[in-house]
Each structure stands twice: as C-alpha cells, then as structure tokens.
Ligand SMILES: Nc1ncnc2c1ncn2[C@@H]1O[C@H](COP(=O)(O)OP(=O)(O)OP(=O)(O)O)[C@@H](O)[C@H]1O
C-alpha cells in the first residue's frame with residue numbers, strides 16, 4: 492500500500508472520531524493537523540487540544556489511527572492553542588533524569604520505566620509544603636476526572652502516615668493477593684474508574700503508622716513493584732505533607748514526570764511552596780504547575796464572596812517563579828462532604844464551580860503532560 496493510500500485511510504478513520512460536545516469530527520474541526528505517513532506504516536500528526544476539549548479525545552484519535560490496517564506506529568504531537576500555555580514543552584530535553592538541566596516547568600520526554608511501571612505513560616506527584624491544604628482532594632479529583640474521560644488512571648497513596656485515599660474513594664475492601672509464594676502480587680482496588688493502592692487498605696482500622704523515611708520508601712517501592720497496576724495513561728501519587736528527608740526519599744524512589752504543588756493563598760507567605768519547588772529541583776523533577784486551593788468562599792446563604800484563606804497568592808507566586816497556574820479551587824463545604832462520602836467532586840458535582848475548576852485543572856495537567864511528548868524523536 493502506498494503512503495498516500497494509507498494516509499487517506501488514516502484520515503478516514505480520524506474523521507470517525509467525534510467531539511463529544513460539538514458533535515464535529517476531529518478532522519473537520521481542525522483538531523488534526525499535519526498528518527504525515529512515512530515508510531513502515533509510521534503515522535504522525537498534530538492534535539490541537541483546546542482548554543475545553545476532553546483529553547480523552549487524543550486517545551480516541553490515536554486509537555482510531557492505530558486501528559487502520561498497515562499502521563504500525565502512531566505519534567501524536569499535542570499542540571496547545573496559545574503559545575505560552577506550556578512554552579517549554581516542545582523544546583524539552585529528552586531523557587527523564589537528564590542530570591541537572593531541568594528547570595521547574597519543563598517536562599522531560601518519557602522514556603520507558605524499569606519494571607512494572609514500564610506500562611505507565613506518566614507519573615505525577617501531588618505535593619505541598621504545608622499539611623492540610625488539599626493534596627489528597629486534588630489528587631483524588633485529578634485521577635477521577637481523567638478516568639471519567641476514558642483514560643486509564645492509577646492513584647498511589649504515598650501518605651503512609653495518614654492515608655486518606657481509601658476514604659475519599661469510599662473504598663474499604665482489602666486488595667486481593669495473587670501469585671505463588673515468594674512472587675505474590677497485589678491487585679489494586681478500583682473505584683470511580685481509578686486503580687488504587689494505599690497503605691490504608693492493608694492496615695487494621697486506621698492504626699497510626701509510625702515509620703522512618705527509609706522504611707516508608709521501602710513500602711512505596713513495594714507498591715510500585717508488587718502491585719499489578721497494568722497499563723496506565725497516568726499514575727497520580729498523593730504525597731505526605733512537607734519537604735523533609737522522608738518526602739525527599741519518596742520522590743527519589745519514584746520515577747516522576749513532574750509534580751503539582753497545592754497551596755492555599757495564605758500558605759504562600761510561609762515559604763513552604765518555594766521549599767517544595769526546591770525539593771523537586773534537587774531531584775530534577777519539574778514542577779508542572781501550582782493549584783490554589785480553598786480560594787475564596789461564596790456564602791451559601793447570602794451569596795456574598797468571603798475571602799477566608801485569601802485568594803490570588805498562589806497564582807502570583809506561580810507567575811513569579813515562572814510556573815504554570817493550574818487554577819483556583821474555591822472553598823466549598825461540598826468538597827469536604829464529597830471527600831467524606833467517597834464521591835469525588837468531579838463525579839458528584841461536575842458542574843458546580845468547584846467541580847468545574849477541578850476538571851479544568853485535570854485537563855491542564857493532562858495537556859501539559861502530552862505536550863511533553865511532542866517533538867520526541869521516534
Ligand atoms: N476547596 C475545599 N473546600 C472545602 N474543603 C476542602 C477543600 N479542599 C480540601 N478540603 C477538605 O479539607 C480537608 C483537608 O484536605 P486534604 O486531606 O485533601 O489535604 P491534604 O493536603 O492532603 O492533607 P494532609 O497534609 O493531611 O495529607 C479534607 O477534609 C478535605 O475534604
């Protein structure tokens with residue numbers, strides 16, 4: 492088959508991919524650009540991902556192209572509408588641990604991970620300098636939002652001291668252990684379409700876990716190696732609070748693509764976010780962006796805007812440090828209730844202001860990660 496014929500078939504297959512909101516096919520709508528077919532059935536095209544587009548659209552397009560007879564490889568170069576949304580992405584260096592050249596905000600290109608995580612496309616940590624600012628909430632909604640869009644998502648609860656993920660996903664079963672003695676594997680539990688692993692599933696009744704850094708890193712290593720995650724588009728890691736040695740040894744254990752920093756506006760003043768960014772710099776892990784949580788509160792009774800923890804501080808800091816701003820999540824009692832009830836806000840109230848902000852945040856993270864794949868040599 493000639494390259495031209497193959498190109499036509501791929502174009503046809505892509506025309507069958509329809510945008511869920513507009514109903515237009517992704518070729519007609521201009522999402523697919525610069526389709527090229529090379530020898531050996533190698534297909535590449537650019538995909539223009541606008542903020543309002545579901546990230547899963549890229550996956551559908553890729554799957555459609557892969558399904559065409561004669562296609563052996565598909566490379567998708569994700570483009571963002573406005574230059575500057577992720578400026579470093581296209582010129583990012585290849586190689587995950589390129590040794591010092593990475594600045595926060597740049598994203599290394601994926602190279603296969605060793606062991607089981609070779610099947611995981613991207614690994615992202617959700618971190619903060621200060622405790623209680625909403626890391627687990629952000630990690631939960633990030634994972635659930637992308638899973639709801641059809642991506643294969645895992646969530647690893649690395650908060651060994653106070654694992655909250657089981658509660659936030661309403662999951663209290665024990666994971667199954669399979670395989671013969673000495674080669675046991677743990678099956679992750681699945682809730683809201685997300686594959687989950689947490690020490691909380693293995694502990695009796697929320698007994699406190701008092702452990703030192705190296706031991707924690709050991710448990711985490713087991714979670715990476717002995718849990719059957721299977722193929723994932725994204726693994727989210729919910730980090731314990733802080734920037735000390737225990738956290739550092741955690742980020743050294745996991746091969747991260749990047750980190751998301753969560754902060755309240757008020758917490759910015761304490762310098763914790765900067766310390767967090769520094770910690771990731773130390774291990775050459777780019778910070779993908781900053782989320783401001785508990786940002787402003789609208790009184791449910793009177794509708795008045797009340798600035799309980801202030802607002803805008805994390806956004807200003809992100810700009811100052813040259814980091815992406817991933818959005819401001821309002822303080823909303825429904826978020827806490829959703830967490831306590833095990834129904835992530837993006838699922839229980841996707842169209843509320845908080846649900847919308849969380850979904851947009853997830854979208855941005857996904858877009859930044861995919862933009863990082865752009866320009867990677869085949
Ligand atoms: N925007 C918000 N509005 C209302 N409640 C929130 C919001 N964000 C988080 N919460 C609630 O605040 C509490 C703390 O959030 P969360 O557990 O996600 O913080 P954390 O940073 O993971 O804490 P830790 O440092 O202890 O791990 C939870 O009960 C959560 O449901």
Ligand SMILES: [Mg+2]
Pocket residue numbers: 626627628650655729730731
């Ligand atoms: Mg937490």
